[in-house]
């Protein structure tokens with residue numbers, strides 16, 4: 488719940504302008520992955536958070552389903568230039584999953600089934616900004632879009648929203664993930680057009 | 687105590703808090719220190735920052751990071767904001783606030799660019815402009831705890847009137863050596879022409895590599911890059927150099 492800063496005006500972007508610089512709107516949902524789609528069995532599925540001291544908390548699929556879910560409609564921005572507006576998701580907020588984790592870490596390296604990784608500041612996963620999402624548009628999330636569950640961090644380019652999410656490894660230092668090692672930006676803010684290292 | 691400052695349950699540490707402005711100090715014509723009362727502040731380490739969130743009446747909001755200037759155990763939290771011309775947030779913070787105004791912040795943030803009092807090696811602090819802020823927190827923490835680890839500060843500013851915390855830095859604590867560098871205009875009778883930091887300036891303050899000192903560099907991105915390169919060229923091991931880049935935002 489934000490409080491108003493007396494007299495603060497700020498500089499808004501024009502409100503009719505939902506496209507970040509360099510993006511175009513698409514109506515379908517393109518698929519982009521670095522490799523073949525991993526098939527993950529829900530019975531074997533786990534999501535874990537591992538702290539810098541190697542303390543691990545894990546959730547099974549049924550434990551995740553037992554947690555309160557949130558429905559969110561968000562805009563997606565992919566670094567390959569497409570944006571898709573008003574996409575409906577259901578998932579568990581990371582605020583809930585991370586709430587009791589005892590850590591000094593500032594960064595998270597996200598690991599996926601299939602070996603994909605991506606890095607982001609821990610604080611970008613908090614404050615109603617990120618979910619472990621498992622339903623899209625009223626249906627179970629399809630494997631090619633990251634099912635059974637993917638990370639959803641819509642305020643960053645979509646490669647940060649790791650499909651087939653498996654764990655978060657928390658750490659004091661920012662360690663580049665898969666695309667980041669290949670020259671993509673460590674943060675990836677679409678509104679600042681942070682596509683590549685140095686943007 | 688200091689450890690509790692960065693550890694603990696994440697939901698608590700990164701929760702937004704409402705701070706009240708209880709005082710202001712003019713540091714330079716462009717910079718002001720904001721003295722904040724933050725109920726429930728968990729404490730911090732010297733070098734950490736907070737994120738501030740400003741919200742307009744129509745709900746538009748934006749965030750910026752500001753280093754903590756005060757020592758860890760102060761009664762209040764102090765930030766020093768330097769006005770960036772045409773900036774969205776810093777002119778508001780550095781000139782429009784009134785005592786009693788509320789500010790939303792969270793933190794402390796940052797676990798790498800910190801000085802911990804148990805570090806026993808000599809320390810070099812290198813500041814460009816407002817990059818002095820987190821380094822001042824280190825100097826103040828050292829004083830507050832009565833630590834005698836040798837500190838050196840190299841502080842680069844445009845003109846003499848751009849120096850922050852002048853009273854404290856002109857009468858430095860024992861064991862703290864302060865060197866000012868001026869890039870645009872020097873005080874009267876100053877022995878050095880105004881110029882950006884050079885290898886000679888850095889060589890004069892860098893600790894011998896064999897002493898395994900730690901160096902902290904903070905300021906605008908270009909300054910930090912250049913100063914860090916100089917230290918590496920002078921033989922400082924890269925893993926003993928810690929940097930914090932203030933921007934420009936968008937980097």
Ligand SMILES: Cc1cc2nc3c(=O)[nH]c(=O)nc-3n(C[C@H](O)[C@H](O)[C@H](O)COP(=O)(O)OP(=O)(O)OC[C@H]3O[C@@H](n4cnc5c(N)ncnc54)[C@H](O)[C@@H]3O)c2cc1C
Pocket residue numbers: 735750751752753754766767768769770771772773774775776777816819820906930931932933934935936
């Ligand atoms: C970890 C961290 C700690 C920081 N600590 C402090 C601090 O203690 N004190 C402090 O005054 N600032 C600090 N900053 C910088 C601060 O967060 C803002 O970036 C700065 O106040 C400018 O914000 P603005 O909204 O006024 O400018 P913006 O509207 O964001 O930018 C306006 C214009 O100014 C340029 N610009 C932005 N930032 C800077 C800068 N730092 N120097 C020169 N040009 C700039 C931009 O590129 C742009 O052209 C810190 C930044 C970081 C990342």
